[in-house]
Amino acid sequence: MQATVRTFDAETRTGSVLLDNGIELPFDAGAFDAGGLRLLRWGQRVNLALRGGRIAVITLSTFPLPGEPPE
Numbered sequence: 001m002q003a004t005v006r007t008f009d010a011e012t013r014t015g016s017v018l019l020d021n022g023i024e025l026p027f028d029a030g031a032f033d034a035g036g037l038r039l040l041r042w043g044q045r046v047n048l049a050l051r052g053g054r055i056a057v058i059t060l061s062t063f064p065l066p067g068e069p070p071e
Contacts (some may be wrong), residue, residue, distance in 0.1 A: 001019070003048055004020075004045055005046060012029060014028050021061070025054075026055070033056040034058030035065075049065050
């Protein structure tokens with residue numbers, strides 16, 4: 001699933017994204033760390049993996065999600 005970064009706090013490694021349908025979802029430091037990122041910026045497109053209704057992994061749209069084979 002893809003989304004757009006709405007907010008990101010580099011100090012806490014938390015933030016929120018907007019899904020393409022306009023729903024805003026928060027993500028925690030664990031989801032950020034799982035994607036292997038260092039920084040996100042407002043408006044950036046990202047890939048998400050949801051588990052139990054929450055974001056489990058967030059990474060750049062050009063990166064595969066962990067566990068997915070590269071195309």
